[in-house]
Amino acid sequence: MTQMSNLKKVSNPYIPKLTTIQEIVSENKPVNDLKTFKLVFNNPDDFKEFDYIPGQFAELSYFGAGECPIGIASSPTEEGYLLFTVKRVGVVTTALHNSKEGTAIGIRGPFGNGWPIEDLIGHNVVIIGGGFAFSTLRSLTKYILAKRELFKKLIVIYGARNPNELCYKQDLAEWEKLDDLELHLTIDRPVDGWTKKVGFVPAITKEVAPDSTDAFAIVCGPPIMIKFTIPVLTELGFADERILLSLENRMKCGIGKCGHCCVGEKYVCIDGPVFTQAQLRSLPKEY
């Protein structure tokens, strides 16, 4: 109980900080179910306290509709704002999608462990993403590009159903021009005017065959993509300890209390969302 008497000093982790939507970008017009929100903290000090790394997430509040966990798509190297790419799925994400620039959005976080930047420094990094799960991979790619000298070779394989579903088109166009980033974009089926790769991410990963020497593979995408990409990586010689994945589970609190996201004795929100393939082997397949 002595521990408890100090608690007045600790801030309440359930209370969101206030931000304002500065910009909304539709990632997949005219479907429009993927939008990226640029949020700016109302109080600049809150942004200073929001000390995050790529791969972490935050709980976004649309007051009156509720809260939902969303991966942070911006990189801490981008100053002054946060980016979140939100797929319109349920009550909260629909409310977010219907809101306009200037709307107040609550934010709690950053939560979760994030991509293990310290481990990646000095190594080759292979980033493999599918669909809108690319958001925290955008964060990581931006981060690596901003601190390029700390990392070795950078390969990004990114696939979507069709060209329209590829997020961050402006970033991708810039990345294509870079010499120190090997970018492979792919779509599921041929489309007129598309000159890049065609095929599912696992097949393209096999074709690109990134060298596993001194490398980490970072994979984020729909479960089916992950399922078929891991064997390819294993075949290429990536050890389970060097295959990193980000899990998603339904969650409410983000701080290890509400119980929704637990997988075995681990919580996706505090022990994850990033796990190595080696860690996942010892957990129940409840994600």
Place this chain on the structure above:
Amino acid sequence: MKEKILPKEQLPQILKTLLESYKVFAPIKKNGFYVFGEIETPDEIALNYLNSKIPPKEIFYPRTEVLFTFTKSPQGIDIQEAINPSESRVIFGIRPCDAKSFTLLDKFFSYGKFKDPYYQTRRENTLLIGLACVNPRSTCFCTSINGSPFGEEGLDILFVDLGDKYFVKSLNLKGDELLDQLPGLTPASEKDRFNMTELLKKVLASMTPEIPIENINTKLEQLFDEEVFWDQFSQKCIGCASCTFLCPTCTCFDVVDEETSSSGKRIRLWDTCQFPLFTLHGSGHNPRPTKRQRLRQRVMHKFSYYPKTLDEIGCVGCGRCIIVCPVNQDIREVFKALQET
């Protein structure tokens, strides 16, 4: 540690004294069953109870509670935190199993980087006065989970009903201090102590035999993927989740917003891993879509995951899940089946 005797007719006087300085929660009868509620006079207390239907955890962790309120105006949103400093409180008449559940909840709500200020604020400044079980139910199994009908864990003071008087034992400094303030207590004699020990023996002998649960977590891990093992229990489950809602150690919650045109509140409410919606993804994917997986989750969480993260079994053997189950699911049958495999 002090040992005293209180004649039963003096109990109202003790409660009266407590009511002068504390908010007092005690077993009361409400809508036909026993619960823990605030009392204002000594005669509201209902000491004939075996245990409360709803665990007293709701005093610290209510079924629904407001996390914060907010108002919307053209100037923006204003958030008001809904934590009030807790007044000094006493819970009187809590059973040892439920007192033990608080030690688990204390650990759970304070472990890790993030603490739960709502639980902790209610929990601090609360003294726990227990009432030993002299009539354990057939569904009680605290002795199988390292507990006892006279258990002291989590309590500040323990009362034992010796028939015409209570044996009153303070268990720590706070308990000592409180006993000093209470009227009508006389020192316990050697004979009283002997009577209490004899009573405990009698009570223990009346209980359902202990079920050995050593190595239960290892066995559970081995059987995790054995569908047949889990099906024998999950097939009759109707998924009503009463077992988890009335469990003194269950902590899961949901969070929702409620609003009118200009103001609203964020509320948390007890939730349960026994409902499919608990884990359902926005995509439609569900990591635990079957009853088998959900029943397994409940058992694994209490007897495997809880020991791994908090070093304790997440069950106190109160038996509420057995009493309340509409299809007579008995968690002890799971232990027995584990021992037999």
